[in-house]
Amino acid sequence: MVPQNLILKQMEIGPLANYLYFLGDAQTKEIAVIDPAWDVDFLCSEAEKENYKITSIFLTHGHPDHVNGLEEMLSRHDVPVYISKHEADFYKPQHKNMVEVENHAKLKIGNIAFECILTPGHTPGCQCFKHENILIAGDAVFIDGCGRCDLPGGDAKIMYDTLYNIIMKLPDETVIYPGHNYGPKPSATIGEQKKTNPYFTCQSKEEFLQHRMGIAL
Ligand SMILES: [Fe+2]
Numbered sequence: 145m146v147p148q149n150l151i152l153k154q155m156e157i158g159p160l161a162n163y164l165y166f167l168g169d170a171q172t173k174e175i176a177v178i179d180p181a182w183d184v185d186f187l188c189s190e191a192e193k194e195n196y197k198i199t200s201i202f203l204t205h206g207h208p209d210h211v212n213g214l215e216e217m218l219s220r221h222d223v224p225v226y227i228s229k230h231e232a233d234f235y236k237p238q239h240k241n242m243v244e245v246e247n248h249a250k251l252k253i254g255n256i257a258f259e260c261i262l263t264p265g266h267t268p269g270c271q272c273f274k275h276e277n278i279l280i281a282g283d284a285v286f287i288d289g290c291g292r293c294d295l296p297g298g299d300a301k302i303m304y305d306t307l308y309n310i311i312m313k314l315p316d317e318t319v320i321y322p323g324h325n326y327g328p329k330p331s332a333t334i335g336e337q338k339k340t341n342p343y344f345t346c347q348s349k350e351e352f353l354q355h356r357m358g359i360a361l
Pocket of ligand 1: 205207220283
């Protein structure tokens with residue numbers, strides 16, 4: 145259930161089945177674009193159609209498939225861009241509007257606050273954005289999957305800690321909104337994922353590492 149005051153629009157865009165999001169305050173119609181990539185024309189026209197005002201950009205991480213529309217978006221909307229301070233330097237886009245945030249920083253869109261939660265493993269500075277039971281998860285976790293850990297800056301041991309000590313400790317009713325459409329449905333609760341996500345059901349860190357590094361997702 146999406147909280148009444150929240151704007152949450154999920155859009156699948158680009159050749160890698162990226163999920164981009166509008167997240168915002170339904171009362172003020174202010175939104176953040178999560179991971180502007182692939183088709184900025186589409187994003188801007190969708191926002192205009194709904195009369196949304198883009199007031200910020202949140203980045204889940206710095207991989208090109210999540211940020212390749214950033215510059216163009218900024219040329220149309222001169223707004224702050226929030227990225228984790230812990231993201232690898234080689235993944236951080238260079239722009240005067242970049243703002244680096246700490247783990248647990250609170251970001252506001254209109255009157256709604258979102259918590260940044262550092263969830264490394266896929267990259268050093270992957271972060272999720274949480275408001276009540278909504279978790280925008282980027283590439284930390286997919287429905288019935290999780291982000292790959294074999295790219296520069298990735299680390300499967302750290303991913304294990306992210307999944308088992310951070311994400312799975314959130315309330316079971318938390319709804320995961322992933323960074324790609326790689327699963328059987330667009331979103332699912334953590335409680336559901338504890339039953340169906342093979343990365344959530346490992347008996348040990350070793351089992352997880354074998355499973356994660358043995359499969360190239
Ligand atoms: Fe990624």
